[in-house]
Amino acid sequence: xPDSGHKYYLQFTTEDYKSGENAxxxxxxxxxxxxxSTPVVTIKCMHTKDQKQIEEEDNxxxxxxxxxxxxxxxxxxxxxxxxxxxxxxxxxxLAVAGSSYIMWEKSTENLGYFMAQVKxxxxxxxxxxxxxxxxxxxxxxxxxxxxxxxxxxxxxLPGHPLKVKYFCASDNQGLQDGSGMESGSAAGILNxxxxxx
Numbered sequence: 001x002p003d004s005g006h007k008y009y010l011q012f013t014t015e016d017y018k019s020g021e022n023a024x025x026x027x028x029x030x031x032x033x034x035x036x037s038t039p040v041v042t043i044k045c046m047h048t049k050d051q052k053q054i055e056e057e058d059n060x061x062x063x064x065x066x067x068x069x070x071x072x073x074x075x076x077x078x079x080x081x082x083x084x085x086x087x088x089x090x091x092x093x094l095a096v097a098g099s100s101y102i103m104w105e106k107s108t109e110n111l112g113y114f115m116a117q118v119k120x121x122x123x124x125x126x127x128x129x130x131x132x133x134x135x136x137x138x139x140x141x142x143x144x145x146x147x148x149x150x151x152x153x154x155x156x157l158p159g160h161p162l163k164v165k166y167f168c169a170s171d172n173q174g175l176q177d178g179s180g181m182e183s184g185s186a187a188g189i190l191n192x193x194x195x196x197x
Contacts, residue, residue: 005033006109014045017096024048032109039107058158064090065131068123072133077118091121091133094162098154099137101164106139106148116140116147130157139168 008030014023024047031040047054065072077092078084084092095118103113119136126132135152150168 003034005031005035007031016049017093022048038105039109041104055158061090061093062131062156062158065094065123071123071125072121073123074121075119077121088121091123092118094131094133094154094156095121095135095137095152097162098135098152098164099139099150101162102137102150102152102166102168103139106168111144112142113139113148114142119149130155130160132156 010028010030011025012028013025015021016023024045026043026045028041028043033040072088072091074085074088074091077088077095096115099115103115106113116138119138120134121136122134124132124134132153132155135154137150137152139148139150140146141148148168150166152164152166155163
């Protein structure tokens with residue numbers, strides 16, 4: 001589009017992150033504006049799971065987290081052999097969902113990201129029903145092959161949008177808010193500036 005940037009039209013299928021089963025198909029347009037790096041995305045998806053099934057899965061994940069007897073603390077998820085302890089699977093699932101906001105906001109037309117590892121995670125105990133975690137996640141930058149360290153504060157309650165605040169070691173602009181604007185499924189710390197949280 002002249003003076004605006006490049007616009008892409010995509011058709012793709014999605015899969016359940018845990019089971020690998022087909023989760024639906026989507027149509028999307030993605031515009032990479034010349035003036036800013038965050039892509040403008042319009043997306044419409046047809047899910048194979050109904051909303052009630054998604055809500056039940058979110059609730060199961062939430063209950064696993066809430067029924068811990070002490071705060072969850074973990075390091076190096078997955079480990080160097082690619083294994084994830086079953087007790088840490090819920091925090092891994094949340095890290096995948098939360099880091100997707102960071103990857104979306106940092107991506108450009110020529111640069112993409114994948115979450116490589118949760119370097120560390122710590123749960124904060126709250127008096128309300130929300131769950132809250134501090135993460136350090138390592139993102140694999142493509143095509144540079146660099147590893148980018150991001151500190152992420154994530155807050156979640158089923159039926160509410162996932163809230164994500166983050167700071168990445170390669171960023172100079174400070175704290176970013178990557179929170180979602182819509183309710184979504186969550187199932188489907190190297191830089192000391194993280195203390196700003």
